[in-house]
Amino acid sequence: MAARQKAANRYYSGPPSDHFDGTLFFNPGGRMPGPFTDLLKWQFGGQRAKWPAASPSPFAQAKPVATVQGADLTVTMVGHATLLIQTAGLNILTDPVWSRRTSPFSFVGPRRVNPPGIAFGDLPAVDLVLVSHNHYDHLDLATLRQLKETHDPLVVTPLGNDAIIAAAVPGMRLSAHDWGDRVDAGEGTAIHVEPAHHWSARGARDRRMALWAGFVIETPGGKIYFAGDTGFHDGINYRLMAEKHGGFRFAILPIGAYEPRWFMAPQHQNPEEAVRGMLLCNAAFAAGCHWGTFQLTDEPFDEPVRKLVEALDAEGLPREHFRALRPGEVWEVPRI
Numbered sequence: 001m002a003a004r005q006k007a008a009n010r011y012y013s014g015p016p017s018d019h020f021d022g023t024l025f026f027n028p029g030g031r032m033p034g035p036f037t038d039l040l041k042w043q044f045g046g047q048r049a050k051w052p053a054a055s056p057s058p059f060a061q062a063k064p065v066a067t068v069q070g071a072d073l074t075v076t077m078v079g080h081a082t083l084l085i086q087t088a089g090l091n092i093l094t095d096p097v098w099s100r101r102t103s104p105f106s107f108v109g110p111r112r113v114n115p116p117g118i119a120f121g122d123l124p125a126v127d128l129v130l131v132s133h134n135h136y137d138h139l140d141l142a143t144l145r146q147l148k149e150t151h152d153p154l155v156v157t158p159l160g161n162d163a164i165i166a167a168a169v170p171g172m173r174l175s176a177h178d179w180g181d182r183v184d185a186g187e188g189t190a191i192h193v194e195p196a197h198h199w200s201a202r203g204a205r206d207r208r209m210a211l212w213a214g215f216v217i218e219t220p221g222g223k224i225y226f227a228g229d230t231g232f233h234d235g236i237n238y239r240l241m242a243e244k245h246g247g248f249r250f251a252i253l254p255i256g257a258y259e260p261r262w263f264m265a266p267q268h269q270n271p272e273e274a275v276r277g278m279l280l281c282n283a284a285f286a287a288g289c290h291w292g293t294f295q296l297t298d299e300p301f302d303e304p305v306r307k308l309v310e311a312l313d314a315e316g317l318p319r320e321h322f323r324a325l326r327p328g329e330v331w332e333v334p335r336i
Contacts, residue, residue: 009209011160019179019195024208025160027197030233031266032208042263042298049300055113055292059328062117066124067091071221073250073333077325078117079293081138081229083252084124088187088219092128094226094252095138096147102137102294104203110137110294113301117327120146128185131157132228133212134164134200137294141168148172156183156191160210164202179213192216194241197233198267216241222249222336225281229254229290231266232273238280247282250333255308255324256291259298268297271307275315278322284336288324 008023016022026032068074068086076084080102081095098120103109126147131139139157144165147153154173155165162176175183183191198212214228214237225241225248241248258270269277271288278286291304305324312319323331 009160010206011163011209012211014159017178020159020211025200025211026208027199027233027266029236030197031231033199033267034263038263042260045260047260048295048298049303051295051301052113055301057114057117057327057329059117059326059330061115061119061122062328062330063122064091064118064124064330071219071335073219073221073224073335075250075252075287075325075331075333076118077287077289077327077329079112079114079327080291081132081254081289082116083226083287083289083325084118085217085224086124087221087224088189090127090185090187090189091124092130092217093126093147093153094130094215095132095228096129096143097137097140098143098146099140102135102140102296104136110296112293113295114293114327117329123151126151126153128191129153129155130191130215130226131155131161131165132196132214132226133158133198134161134202134210135229136202137296138229139164139202141165144169144172156193156215158193158211158213160200164210177213178211185217188220190218192218192245194244195237196228196230197237198229198231216245216248218245224248225251225253225283227251227253227277229267230269232269232277233266235276235280238277241281245281247284249284249336251278251281251283251286252289253277253286254290255288256299256304257296258304264297271304272311272314275308275311275317275322279315279317284321285333286322287331288322291324292326
């Protein structure tokens, strides 16, 4: 049986669970992406907004300090789902992508419309990297090779993604985990690997062979939630995070790549859902990510920001508590 599982799943072999059927991962009680015919219907639907060829950030490229100590928390937006988190003497990157395109090819695929908010050479020493899943806009092997060569960080990622990274970046320090696992990160800090409502694939024949996840970073200054890439899923995972972790000082939540809803809702939440998620998980502050760098879906370039403001106003929430960050923007997150 184990041999058959290995042949069927090139990345992971293990016992079945409530989100793994012995061969493929799935969203318990949730939805998986539609069939290939739905993809074709969307791709040829002709509803995609035209993005600018270039949209430079209003913020200059940041030059982060070497470390941020104690309970202080500084977050710098690099772009898309890549942020630098500095707290408790640790430098942590989420889903690092410095490549020009998010694609298996260098000459075609979604292309950056603004440069990274931190030049790669200006990064401080990177201790930890969190990779939420294996889609090209989140798992960028070229960037991971650079990080291995210059910083040698520990990469924490869900099951199966370690096999993809190890094959392309020999010697990279990898720690692969299932939902619910906890990883001691030192300095009074721990990483919790938590559920997200999404899926995975690097090509046409490996769909759902590697797990997807969000992360909770437990620090002396409070807990930080990086939701990864996720559909809203009736708020189930947000409620779970509040029940398990009691609330958050800071959350990093996706607000873009959500149109058309008939196709994207299971995998990408919209800004209104992100605000509901912030409330459900009991986060004091939140940063909106996954927008404004790579055009992946149909909505206009700046619509996520406008929709986020509308959703915050509708809930009576201060706009400064949930900010759609631009590359190079630095946020010294208040203590709670």
